Amino acid sequence: MKIVDVTVQNFRYISNTVRDSEGHGHPGDPHEATNSLLTITTDEGVKGYCFGASASVINSLVKPLLIGEDPLYRERIWHILRERQRLHLATLSDKALCAVDMALWDLAGRYLGQPVHKLLGAYRDKVPAYASTMCGDDLPGGLATPEDYANFAVWCVKERGYPAYKLHTWQPPYPGAPSVKRDLEACAAVREALGPDVDLMLDPFHYYSREESLALARGLEKLDYLWMEEPMGEHSMSSFVWLTEQADLLIVGPETAEGKHFARAEWIKAGAADVIRAGVWDVGGITPTMKIIHLCESFNMSVEIHGGGAGNLHVLCAMGIPGRYYERGLLHPFIDYEAVPAWLNQRDDPMDNEGFVHVSQLPGLGQDINFDYIQDNLV
Ligand code: LLH
Ligand code: MG
Secondary structure (H helix, E strand, O other): OOEEEEEEEEEEEEEEEEEOOOOOEEEEEEEEEEEEEEEEEEOOOOEEEEEOOOHHHHHHHHHHHHOOOOOOOHHHHHHHHHHHHOOOOOOOOHHHHHHHHHHHHHHHHHHHOOEHHHHHOOOOOEEEEEEEEOOOOOOOOOOOOHHHHHHHHHHHHHHOOOOEEEEEOOOOOOOOOOOHHHHHHHHHHHHHHHOOOOEEEEEOOOOOOHHHHHHHHHHHHHOOOOEEEOOOOOOOHHHHHHHHHHOOOEEEEOOOOOOHHHHHHHHHHHOOOOEEEEOHHHHOOHHHHHHHHHHHHHOOOOEEEOOOOHHHHHHHOOOOOOOOOEEEEEEOOOOOOOOOOOOEOOOOOOEOOOOEEEOOOOOEOOOOEOHHHHHHOEO
């Protein structure tokens, strides 16, 4: 089987999320936005898909490398793309690698009639989810006060059935942000509202100092939080060694630092985190995420998967070591997360009332794509 075509189609949809000046998402008025669908086509007519690729990068850099390759040689293709990154770092990102890798896994699953988690070696078909909030804001009744976080936590856990809750607190450009004191007030309000038995986590402002990060950790230890992630820029690994050595709280990372499985290996060696973090979009796809999981398993370390979506869910269902939770979000009181995206016929992370997200048993990534919608809304 050979790859004969690689295309990206951009299409319109109505979004109710806006980005602040620092790039964090918040609820906003409905407006037109674009998404994209990467399609890899073979001479046997089998196709693989992934949403979220950039047309210019795929057309200029990726397509010429993929044409003629056997799509089942995922490892080989991933290494070809990784080597090509060296001279094209600015354009050929790990996100681009991820989109190609996910489309190839999707293609293999469609070809073989199996969902991706079973191709990876399945361990389970459902994973408990935590409710992961958007970053703090100044919207009345939104996520503007500690009480807002507490009220939303009560809804998420007691009404919707999430077994755990993670706060993303306030960051610039919001007035008064960042603030260790206010972050801890929000964390305390949530603990107070939910009682002692619910797993709680914090992802605060990402550029606190060492002392501020340790103060946060000490506060969270008193509130019996499960973990904290990325309170400092992750390029300073020594700062995370400093924090992890002193904190009793679990420190999770790296999330956004570049470096794929190589960076995670260095963090393990240095003792820079208690629990490793990886997400398919951060490290270049399902293929390198599985390398990280097996690396961590070899050190008896847990991995917490960053972000949701089909790729991360299949990976979580193929992990033989604790990947405790699926990150479902980002959630906000004003956003209906259960709404089906216009480009799908059903959500790819359905959650039952006990808080378990069930992986699709359809072939490939199992996404039920609404091709008619995409065709009708091409840019
Ligand atoms: O800064 C943000 O907008 C969030 O932290 C975002 O990156 C989110 O994906 C995250 O960190 N989740 O854990
Ligand atoms: Mg995070």
